[in-house]
Amino acid sequence: MKALPLLGRILFALIFLMSGLNHAMGAGTDYAAAAGVPMAGVLVPLAGVIAVLGALSILLGYKVKYGAWLIVIFLIPVTLALHNFWTVKDPMQAQMQMAMFMKNIAILGGALLLAYFGPGPYSIDNRKA
Template sequence: MDIVFLVGRILLAAIFAFSALGHFTQADGMAQYAAAKGVPAAKAGVLASGVIAVLAALSLVLGVWIDLGALLLVVFLVPVSVLMHAFWKETDPQVKQTELISFNKNLAIIGGALILFYLVNTTQQVALGLTGPLFGAF
């Protein structure tokens, strides 16, 4: 079962690794889009969120303080969900539906990240990881 845990971590991390790559290689375009959504200091936000995404992805893949990596996913996704996928502000039904789908996807990933945080901290074990949890049992 250890390999299942590792594969799950890699698949979850892949989303954020590819996202981080876009944050750095397409920062100007992403900043323009974020600014259009009303995000203040959009370029800095894009770069900062890229750093958070890459740190979270590395944490999950390498198994280094997975609990911290899981919390970084939450830190990444909460503002992205509220600022970038504000479906409640949309009037066009198609755009509203697209934003609602993205918002709900992020909620599911936030839930999964919180479950991962809980699991790692209650078992105090990280299968096929380099370190145990950072925060210890809660």
């Protein structure tokens, strides 16, 4: 049972590590610009770097509470700017954006739990203690 937080951190971090690397390389810039994100060419790669740093922190169990806050900082604007289903006219697209919005809200909840409870027993943070 002591390994469950480690497994949870690994699974949690994967989405941000994979998508963050893509964003850091500029993937998604056109989508963000089309959604009205200002300076998408700068903000998308910056968001990617934030996501990767947060993911690595959580994955390695090093400064996990700070890493979780990086994920929160990443998720809030991304969720509100890119998954604003309430503005989408096409019902199918609105449903898809609502699913993405709710997924991000659930992940945001996980990040807040990590920010509060920390990494668990198998982590660099707890090894030093």
